Every structure is written in C-alpha cells, then in structure tokens.
Amino acid sequence: MLRSLGLLLLCAALSPRPALAAGCERAFSLVSWNIQTFGDVKPRRQALCASAYSAVISSGVLVVAAQEVAHIRGLRRLLDLLPGRRDWRASFADTPDSQDNAILARGGAAIDAHGFLFADGRTGALDRGRAVHPVRWAHVRVDDFDFTLVSLHLAFQGGNASASRRELAALLDWLEVYFADPASDPDVVIAGDFNLPTGKGKTLSRRARSRDWTPLEEMIREDGRFAEGSHRLAVLVDEPTSRPGKIPQNNYDHFILSPGALARLVSAGRTPREAVDRADRDLRERVSDHYPITATFCSQGGGVKPDAPFAGRRAEFPAVIAAGPPEPTGL
Structure with a gap:
C-alpha cells in the first residue's frame, strides 16, 4: 500500500500541478499505455509485464486506456496480468488491425456507453482511411465526475509524421461534430500514443530537429x-x-483535455520510469517500447460541481468483456 502511494505521489511530482480547489475528497488515476503488440505473449515476457503492471497499476488507478491490443486473446491475457484481474471490465472489439485500442475500468469506475470513432452508425463498418488503428471511446463515471474517454494510437508509418497529422485532423473533425451535439458530454479526455510531441516535449526528444514533426x-x-x-x-x-x-x-504519449476535464485535473505526466525499468533491466525481453503516462483527477469535492447524469446515446455495437467469464457480455 505504501509503495503504491509512493508511486502515485512521485508521478504527481513529475508534472505541473494546476491549482485545485481545497476540499477534494476523492481522486482517481487514469493510466494510458501503448503495451506493444500485446497478443500471444511468451511466458517470459508475461512475467515481466505482470511485475511492471503491479508497479504501475496501483490501487488508485481505476481506468486504463490501452493501445496495441492485438486481438481478443491478447485482451484476456492482459486482463489476467493486471492487479485485481477479476475486478476489471474492458470496452473492446477485435478488428482486422493487429493494434487495437481498449478502455479498461474497475471498482468505482463505470462504463455506461462505448464504441468506435469513425464507424458507420448502421453497419458498424470502420473507416480505416481516417484511423489505421480503430479508435475506441467510452463514457466513464467515477463518483461525481463523468467524461468521454478516447483511447487512440495515431499512425506511425516508420516515423512519417504526415500520417499522424492527417489522423489528428480527422480527430479534430470528429470533435467538432461531437461538441455540436447537445447530448454529448462536454468533459473529454483523449489518451494515447499520438506519435507527435508537445512543443516542450519536442525539445527533449531524439527527434528534436525533425522539421515535419509538428507539436x-x-x-x-x-x-x-x-x-x-x-x-x-x-x-x-x-x-x-x-x-x-x-x-x-x-x-x-499524451492526454488532451477539454476545459471541464482540465478543471478536475490534479496532475499528469510520465509514470515514474523505474516502475517499468526495474521489470526488464538487463534482460533481452521488454515490457513495452513505451512508458505509461498517468493523469489524476478529483472525482468528488474540490469545489467542482457534480456532473449531471449522462443523457447521451448508448453505443450501437457494445462489446464489454468481463475479466472472469470467458464470453463477452453487453452493457
């Protein structure tokens, strides 16, 4: 318990902390992680992942946005390796892509609607021209805070930043339509592997001199x-x-927040490196080729008005999977 608390406090210290109204009674953390083509993972890597996941997914982490889940077998293996594995539920649907996105929730975090971005509302067909790796969304509630969470992985294509920029433009087009719908929750958290930097992040990166790598x-x-x-x-x-x-x-890897979600933010940053490095140090195998990132939000109190019950549309093609039962179950 002390170790988990220490990791959470260290994560908060690593990133800018906006002013938070006094009296925040409850908070939770959201982890976003590109877990690197997680499918039929060999036992040695599974052991490394289990160790790293135990360090990263502390008791305060109630929601995970995962990128690069290869298929349904990979999702179930991932759920089995997470701490408290039978407590997790996942919004996920297998696609022809080998790098799908998933949203996982446990404990006091509830998913009440979910689906794909860029999917045909009648047939469910995915527009791979707008997102090579199908983008997952879910509406999540934790205590008094509810929000739409998007888990994405923008195209990399060997470092071709134009592909990432093109998919980001499609995401912004979607957001314009989303915010124009009065039934949409205005609180939005977009999490994932953007393959693009922030302005400051570019200066800290190996690709700092890449002209087309636009912040x-x-x-x-x-x-x-x-x-x-x-x-x-x-x-x-x-x-x-x-x-x-x-x-x-x-x-x-980043979080992009709407103003309402930003008002709830306590901290955000890269999860402490040691949580992952300790698991695969001096070994040939690797937990992942990405570090996770963590955002902590005030879910109750803090002078923030409780959110009204969500009144938006439920997903036309739900696929919520429980960690315990082997078969998918609907919401």
Whole structure:
C-alpha cells in the first residue's frame, strides 16, 4: 500500500500541478499505455509485464486506456496480468488491425456507453482511411465526475509524421461534430500514443530537429477550432515516453483535455520510469517500447460541481468483456 502511494505521489511530482480547489475528497488515476503488440505473449515476457503492471497499476488507478491490443486473446491475457484481474471490465472489439485500442475500468469506475470513432452508425463498418488503428471511446463515471474517454494510437508509418497529422485532423473533425451535439458530454479526455510531441516535449526528444514533426499545440492552434473558448484543448505530458532501447527517446504519449476535464485535473505526466525499468533491466525481453503516462483527477469535492447524469446515446455495437467469464457480455 505504501509503495503504491509512493508511486502515485512521485508521478504527481513529475508534472505541473494546476491549482485545485481545497476540499477534494476523492481522486482517481487514469493510466494510458501503448503495451506493444500485446497478443500471444511468451511466458517470459508475461512475467515481466505482470511485475511492471503491479508497479504501475496501483490501487488508485481505476481506468486504463490501452493501445496495441492485438486481438481478443491478447485482451484476456492482459486482463489476467493486471492487479485485481477479476475486478476489471474492458470496452473492446477485435478488428482486422493487429493494434487495437481498449478502455479498461474497475471498482468505482463505470462504463455506461462505448464504441468506435469513425464507424458507420448502421453497419458498424470502420473507416480505416481516417484511423489505421480503430479508435475506441467510452463514457466513464467515477463518483461525481463523468467524461468521454478516447483511447487512440495515431499512425506511425516508420516515423512519417504526415500520417499522424492527417489522423489528428480527422480527430479534430470528429470533435467538432461531437461538441455540436447537445447530448454529448462536454468533459473529454483523449489518451494515447499520438506519435507527435508537445512543443516542450519536442525539445527533449531524439527527434528534436525533425522539421515535419509538428507539436500538437501548434496543430491545434493552426486549426483554430479548439484553440480558444469553451472547447479549448489542453495538451499534457512533455516527457519522452518511447523506449525502444529501454531508455526514453521521443515524446509520443499524451492526454488532451477539454476545459471541464482540465478543471478536475490534479496532475499528469510520465509514470515514474523505474516502475517499468526495474521489470526488464538487463534482460533481452521488454515490457513495452513505451512508458505509461498517468493523469489524476478529483472525482468528488474540490469545489467542482457534480456532473449531471449522462443523457447521451448508448453505443450501437457494445462489446464489454468481463475479466472472469470467458464470453463477452453487453452493457
């Protein structure tokens, strides 16, 4: 318990901490992690992952946005390796892609609607032209805070930043439609591997001199729709998060928050490196080629008005899977 608390406090110390109203009674953490093509993982790597997951997924972590889940077998193996494995439920659906996205929740975190971005509302067919790796969304509630969470992995294509920028533009188009719908929850958290940096993160990265590797804030500012006003987007996490050689290299992983979600934020940053490095140090196998990132939110109190019950549409194609039963169950 003390170790978990220490990791949470260290994570908070590593990132800018916005002013939080006094009296925050309850908080929870959300972890986003590219877990690197997690499918039919060999036993040696499974053991490393279990050790790292125990260090990263402390008791205060109630929600996980996972990237690069290879298939349904990989999802079930992932759930088996997480601490408190039978407590988790996952919003996930297998696709022809080998790097799917998932959203996991446990304990006091409830998922009441979910599905894919860029999916045909009638057939469920995915538009792979807008997202090579199908983007997952879920509406999540923890205590008085509910929000729409998006788990994504923008196209990498061997470091071709134009592919990442093109998919980010599609995401911003989706956000414009989303915010225009009065049934949509205005509190949004976008989490994942963007393969693009923040302005500060670029200066800290190996790719710092890459001219076409455009910072996210610059793209949002040039787009104009979410640079100011009630839907202004905040981009978080400046530390390098890729670790192909088991050392930090490039600033790829981020949280992007709407104003309402930002008002709830306690801290955000790269999860302490040692939580992962300790598990695979001096070994050939690797936990992942990315470090996780963590955001902590005030879910109750703190002078923030409780959110009203969600009144939006439920997903047309639900696929929530419990860690215990072998078969998918609907919401």
